[in-house]
Amino acid sequence: MECLKRRFLDRAAVVSVAESKEGDYYNRWRLCTVTQVEELKILIRMFPIWATGIIFSVVYSQMATLFVEQGRMMDTTIGSFHIPPASLSTSDVITVIFLVPIYDRIIVPFARKFTSKERGFSDLQRMGMGLFISILCMSVAAIVEVARLKLAKEHLVLNIFWQVPQYVLMGASEFFTFVAQLEFFYDQSPDTMRSLCSALSLLTTALGNYLNSLILTLVSYFTTQGGKPGWIPNNLNEGHVDYFFWLLAGLSILNMLVFIVAAKGYKQKRVF
Template sequence: MEEAISDQRETRQQEEAANNVQERRRKANEAFEKVASYGLVTNMILYLMKDYHLGVAKGTNVLFFWTAATNFMPILGAFLSDSYLGRFLTIGLASFCSLLGMFLLWLTAMIPKVKPSPCNILTQSCESPTTAQMTLLISSFCFISIGAGGIRPCSIAFGADQLDRKDNPNNERVLESFFGWYYATSAIAVVIALTAIVYIQDHLGWKVGFGVPAILMVLSLLLFFIASPLYVKLKASSSLLTGFAQVAVVAYKNRKLALPPPNASWCYHRQKDSLLIVPTSKLRFLNKASFVAFAIRFLNKACLIRNPEQDIAPDGSALNPWSLCTIEQVEELKALIKVLPLWSTGIMMSINISQNSFPLLQASSMDRHVTSSFQIPAGSFGTFTIITLAAWVVLYDRVLIPVASKIKGKPVRLGVKLRMGIGLFLSCMGMVVSGLVENIRRRRAIREGYLNNGQAVLEMSAMWLVPQHCLNGLAEAFNAIAQTEFFYSEFPKSMSSIAASLFGLGNK
């Protein structure tokens, strides 16, 4: 008996060691990708204004649409991953797209003819970019967005696949710790992007500044495929979009049917060897009188068996999937609908945190000197947001939770909804502080006679911007991790990539 227990323990330790190797290499892959992509975004407004001669408004709009595309593409990437390609193949193809986009962007810096000529210093006149020049630039942005659409939703779900063990009694805690450390390691990568890459762009120029991220993306690809034999690779299920459409159509066809009693399992169609007997009726996060709750109960009609002889094939499958769905299909669509109310709360927070261009212009107009000979690059002030996020994750996971659990004598965790709420509150406070600082900065500019001089540097320390960045970092540490954990726990395993992509769609 003791030998069996010892063998089982040894096997589990070997599995954990293998998982750790997989995770280190997968995280290295994503770390390089984040350093590359975030290193490009940070100073991009300056590149558009100085080299492409775009105004602040037009340059900001270009970056806004690029950011919007980057955050929408993960939804498409997640559906492709969960329905057709699988997470491993999706990440691989997306990495190639990112590399292509970075290479095209590097070409805009290397080849003078693909961007406008420098401004005439004597006449102060600047050429506008041609259609062909803007097409090449926008194409590079599009490929980078497509790459992000495949990497970002699949990476965190792919990492969780390596660790998710339902037979492990500590599985929930393992996943919570994974999500926290995922954001911590991502934060370290972003810090490097906001410091080292920004410094290179400021001091060595755009040719080297865009070339380094492209090289890092090559390393990312190599690390990802070198570790390929070690990964747990789950196969994609059937098309989720088709399944969602089938559930909606069949539920409408059966709209006049009355729902049977709660335990009438014989009335519902389910997959072979399914653990689900009847559709769920308990709505943990919803008011039972709400419209969403009504819609979720209405969807249960999609898996009602009207006539077994006409609806069910001899092998137990549905003869016509557009006339009868499985309980699993219904639950997948219900899972998506149920999270929408909580998902929508992150939209306002995204407006607060994702104003990347304005804080950069703020910092560039303030005194950024730390010493007489060194000043912080304007694009590096976002580092304070990331450092705060990473510091809180470490403090929460390694100090606060263990100490609280020891005092209570049992495991202690802050609920996901509580953490989301705290994050939203801190985000609002960050905007209040930001507004106060901007009011002071604007008054100082008027007083010093720089009302119409947007290039002037005020005698005001840029350290005034640190509190708002720190509050935004805390807000994201609470809200982002909690939302991702919530989506992943609420969705079926077949929708893990979609769970990860939802946060990016509503946030940033």
């Protein structure tokens, strides 16, 4: 790969015979500086890491969509008090708030003894942890849905607090992945493009939402053939949202494998 970069990218900074004869050394469309070529190489190396954040954002978007729909089919009352299904997303926020001091005061000092890293773990390692936890989150959501559907067949309703573990796991994955992403893109991006690369890391959220819509559309199309209600009908008791959660868990596993390969082959930016 590095050989191909030298072959195709380094030539952009080499003065051709025609340019040498014409003395045309200032046309930026035909001749780049060595710094510009090296900055492009950095962006190319970062691209696979950036792309893996899109699937994670698909998983993260479930907290505001199917998790809420799943909660609406559960028992949302405690005595006379009604719990809005969307309010359980506060579990995600609370998890992040509690993880910050725990990570800084306990996890980082402990990890520092073994990794000799000032931050305890590298940005890529933390991103990997977040991706792994997101797989657990989708698996737990699927298991909860299986239990809910089983009770629904017996005309019973599962309590909404069974959703709390999946929200907590989502908060933990968010804590590790999003924070590490921002730090990674800021530290590893070219010095003149740090703001842009930090913004690109946030672009994964938007692309993840679009991809989630596409996946939902495809799933709805293929699972409703022949008059079937599909995986995600209006009445979730007639569908199989658990299949969709398992699908996202599978995609997350593939995404994590791609991330591991990309992270192992990633060449850290040289710091002078």
